[in-house]
Amino acid sequence: MLLEINNLFFSHTKDKPLFQNLNLRFEANKIIALAGESGCGKSTLLSLIYGLLDWENGEIIFDETRLLGPKGNLVPGEAEMKFVAQNFDLMPYATVAENVGKFISNINLAKKRETVMELLEVVGLQEFANVLPKYLSGGQQQRVAIARALSVLPKLLILDEPFSNLDFPRKIELRERLFRYVKQHRISLIISTHELQDIMPWLDQIVILQEGRLIQNESPENTYRNPYNSYVAKLFGEVNIFNDAEATEFGLSKFSYYPKEIRVSETGFEAEVLESRFAGNYYWNKIKVKNKELVVFTDDKLDGPVTVSFV
Template sequence: MLLEIKNLYFSYTKDKRLFENLNLRLEPGRTVALAGESGCGKSTLLNLIYGLTDWDQGEIWFKGKKLLGPKGNIVPGEKEMKMVAQNYDLMPYSTVHDNVGKFLSNINLKAKKEKVLELLDVVGLSEYADVKPQFLSGGQQQRVAIARSLSVVPNLLLLDEPFSNLDYSRKIELRSKLFSYVERHGISLIISTHEIEEVMPWLDRLVILQDGRLIQNDSPIETYKKPYNEYVARLLGEVNSLTPMQKSALHAPRDFCFPQQLELASSGIPALVLESRFAGSHYWNKLKLADAEIVLYHPTALSGQLKIQFKRSL
């Protein structure tokens, strides 16, 4: 086991704990996402793992070694780990090239330059090698920090909201190259995110936190098909909260459902289309069903009266 968190307790204030008896395991070569609403503890957990913050009780083990945290380490941070927080910690007056190569040996400068250029290609910043970070946008600085963290091929890489400052096109490019690089080099990855759908194709596990509690730890497909509760479902996309009358009429197994779990059917429940809007890959349709409104995704625009049913499988 690469990483094991046992019975972890942590609090910022004496009267309220953030983590209480938290347990988590990570096998080598795995990619895991921490997800949850703001304030649930994602960033704090990364700081605890990396050794930037002391915990109250419990143990954190890494590669069979019990970690000590800041109380036991003169220099904050853990060897064979790298973390990219949301402050980036770059050298503002050195070039992007020098920032990325900060941890690389100068014995073979040719090899160092080749490695730096490879990493700049991974994060899409090849043309910025000679630019100083102070002239870059926040999203570009974030990518420089990611490239630097990859330079030493850590056993465990911790990324705190790595795509938060990127526009959509850059985000698509970076995530594909980043996850491919991590997988190719056998790097274990824990990533915190608000946008699960954007990283789901590359995940081995999805860890959901709610108010400091770990409420679900499953594969992405298991989490999507069987969310623990409506809170988990809403992290995965738009959700319909069903009234008791709607749930009964649709024979739905839970008090909530995704819009894509509804479909047109001649033998379904009558519904009235209130709105139908183009949303790219589908039309977003608001319907009146039973005693409340409900949303259904459909390939084409809908109108008037129709019948819908609950789709049994996603």
């Protein structure tokens, strides 16, 4: 086991604890998403793991070593880990290449230059090698920080919202190259995110937090198909939620249905189409069934009454 969190207790203020008896296990060589709404404790947990915050009780064990936190380390942070937070801490008067190569030995300069350029390719910034950070956008600075963290091939890389400052095309490019690189080099990755849908193909595990409590901890497929509650289901995007009475009225086997799980069919429930809007790969539709409004995705625009069924 690469990382264990046992009975962790942490509080920002004495009267309101955030984590109470939190227990988690992370296996090596996995890509793990830490998800939940803002304020659920994602960033705080990452800071605790990396050793930037002290905890009141419990223990964090990394690679069979019990971590001590800031109280036990003169320099905050843990060996064999790298953490890219939402402030990137780049050297302002060093070039992008110099920032990326900060932790790489100078014994073999040719090898160092080769490694730096390889990492800049991973994050898509080769052409900015000789540029100072102040001339980069926030998203570009974030990518420099990620490349620098990868340079030492840590056992564990921790990323806090790494795609938050990127436009969509860059996000697509970076996420695939990044995830392939960490898998190739057997780097374990914990990534906090608000965008589960965008990175789900590369995930091995999803950990869901709500107000400091562990809500669900399973594979991406199980989490998506069998969300523990409506809070979890809503983290994957638009979803239709049914209370117990509604589920019984519709004869449903679960409380949540994603828009693609409600389909236009020959038999089923009659529905009034309230809106039908083009959304790129699909049409976004608002329909009304038995006085309940639902969102449905279809390949074609809906016009007039339809019949729908739940799958």
